[in-house]
Amino acid sequence: MEELFAKPEIRKPENIVYKKTNLMIDRPLSYCPGCGHGTTHRMLMEVIEEMGIQENTIGVSPVGCSVLAYDFLDIDMLGAAHGRAPALASAIKRLWPNRFVFTYQGDGDLAAIGTAETIHACNRGENITIIFINNGIYGMTGGQMAPTTLEGMRTATSPYGRDIATMGYPLKITELIAHLPGVNYVTRQAVHTPNHVRKTKKAIRKAFEIQKEKKGLSFIEVVSNCNSGWKLTPVQANKWMEENMFPFYPLGDMKIDGKLV
């Protein structure tokens, strides 16, 4: 098999069935094997490449596992302080209305420390795209409880499981955002199977098209696993996600063209 690939004569454009987007920089990702960040990055960059908008795109990365997103995505980016990405993006879009502007944030960043910035950017109907990776845990800091941690879920700061009475409820921030009138498109997707990856890519494309048409804010939640933080293998983590995360965070569109689904 290796010999076959080594043959230069078969390396012809007409023989290529799939290749990595040119907008992903050739550098090993800092993510754990099996994590959804890498796939989501790739979908995002594929959309930007296909739309031919690399030159017109400014991204904002968060604090969390994807803090180094700007090392992997071959576009101009700003690294925000924890939770503040929507504030940066709001200003950038208003100052550069002809640029595509997106934020890429995790659950701690978007739904805990950055709740105010998230809600108000959405409520102003900023013409930006927010990509929200929800894995129910703080990955980078070592697996602490997140605002989206499920009831009973064990984390480093809820070692006996999330207790609703003392720790509060998991926050369905995407449902909350869907009800804000400034928001045009809200969807919840996943990236753990080829089918879901395709749907997520479609959602990202739709979000950027909405931005192009200046129709308001688009918000994409990607429910993902954190196999390291959940202390499971990647395969177990995806199964656990399907059995536990999806019932509480059901996949699908919540708002299309400003109308609740």
Next chain:
Amino acid sequence: MGELKLMKGNEAIAEAAIRAGCDGYFGYPITPQSEVMEYLMAQKPFERTGMVVLQAESEVASINMVYGGAGTGKKVMTSSSSPGISLMQEGISYMAGAELPALIVNAVRGGPGLGTIQPSQADYFQAVKGGGHGDYKLIVLAPASVQEMCDHVKLGFDLAFKYRTPVMILSDGAIGQMMEKVVFFDQIPRRTDEELMKECPWAAVGKPKNREHIRITSLDLDPAGQERVNLKLQAKYKTIEENEILYEEIQCKDAEYLFVAFGLSARICQKATDLARAKGIKVGLFRPITLFPFPIQQIAATGNRMKGVLVVEMNAGQMIEDVKLSMGSKVKIEHFGRFGGIIPSPDEVVNALEQKIIGG
């Protein structure tokens, strides 16, 4: 010759911002500086120059909007007052680390905590010594008149872009609220995108095919890399210290005693100087205009000629530390301060000079 207007200090900040070709103002209401955003919203520069004016949900959001705009090379600013500026320290530290130009106006009010809405100079340490986390400095300008409120906006933007660093105008509730004559400079057009990209090749404006992508960040996880960042910042601050010191000396030539004061206190000391001289006391006034860079040598040269120096501040004694570090211990240096929002009268200042320096 520019345009002459009678105006509040806070309004002068706003008008000067429009005229300086500012691209964006992001703010949150707080007394005693809400007039800045009120003036901008009323003037609608977005229709005239294209300047963006946005009321944010908090000072935290405002400063991070400024961070976002600054990272794309835009000429952006915010204004607030002490408790709001405390909230902004996170974003200010990030901008210092990422080497971004921005203008921040602090109309200082009495603290600590919610304190009072009356004028104060109690944020000197916060402004001059860094304020947020990490080893960094801001260029700090201390206007003493409505005219300087106007002039320092233009100067502040120029310095911010010259050195890629946040600049703070340290005003106070009184300079912000008082009305004076002010001569405005003519409208400077906002830069076109092409001009901006030429002036700011470091800015994240969208990646063309022919250059590397740009990453605006203050993060470097490698200690050696982060030390290099710090050394670069310190070298920059040294250059600023060598080149950008501003100060004013009033009636210092024949003086035997010296007031050292900035901002509103300097205005009061100017009157106190006249009152003291009418009583036969030969006193002068040294007014630092840049608080960082601090006029170390200049204060030492002038101060050490005197029989005694009185540092007058609307705080419990903050700038006096820098005056003492500048002058050494040859000459007697005392402090006179009122705080919590009290503005000292010129008579009080003369009495303090007589009691603490001449008679003391």
